[in-house]
Amino acid sequence: MISNRNLWIFLAVAIVLGLLWQFVPLSNAESRFDALPLVGTRYGGKNIPLTDFEKTFFYRVNILKRVYNIEGEGIFVIALDGTDNRHIVHDPYYCFKGSGWDIISEKTVNIPKGTASLVNIRKGNEDKEAMFWFGNGTDNYASPLKYWMETTLRRLSLGYSGPEPVLVLVQPVNQESLDWQELPKLFPSLFKL
């Protein structure tokens, strides 16, 4: 049997080590965000300031929030780096549902360096498409479970397991859908986040 004394020691060690662990800094994905150009040969974009709610909600999260015009078509891009607050990076599927959107369809599509999830969502009479993926600069993937595993391993290994993956979400601005096949050709940098 584990003695009462040993349990107290275990608890004390857990508290102290847990506290110390929080002070070990992990490198974030800011440099990858900075590397995403605002203007390219076939596109131009601008940063969108965060609302007061977003500033509070996305506390300690690096955010890239932009609108791009790609040969006449507008896209909204948001990327979240949860290095310092991972819990805010949710499965977008769950967030859509929570925001009142119904998921009409979902399919995994190929993108440069991996796969993404292309979802069709509906709220009332409004239909929209959105594409999201998790990217670590080397690989892109659609699985939130893989994101959780990768970020968990990264925290347990104090960052030695690899770079922090980020969530990238792309939505058309003024239209229901986009030519998703063309997007990687027109804006290849987006898939390097």
Next chain:
Amino acid sequence: MTLLLELTAVVRLIKHPPWIVLAAIAYCAWVSRSVVVVWWTSPLEHFGWLPLLIWLWPARKWTTGFSSRQAYGIATAIAMTFLGVLASVNTLKLIGLAIAIGSLVGWSWRSFVWVICAISWLPTLGWIMVHLFPAAYAWSMLLARVLIAFAGVGVMMTMEEGYDKQP
């Protein structure tokens, strides 16, 4: 009579508090406190505290002794929560909290089932349900949570007589 028994249990706890169990519960609860924010901000998790309150009902029958099973339960709870802190995984912290509370009552196969039913108040269940039942509404998800919590309580209630008997 029931009230008298409840009061006796409270007096017993005050006289002989299982300090390590209470300390472990306090630790697990403190590091899991962000679940309150989830209940407040996530539309799919509103009223997530309700299944927790229901689920907690059998915990009023705590034990004051300290068995071998309880010791292992507490060690597991601290380990799970500690891992959750290091890895920044809220689900692990909450599982640790559920196990710690389970250790307050004492371990049997019924309390094991009851602790498994703690999934009813874990935000993780919302995520699972959204994927399994994409057409589900928030209220139907809450109903499912409440039913699971009641199922856990029901299993514990069937052993009401033997609650305090420790192995």
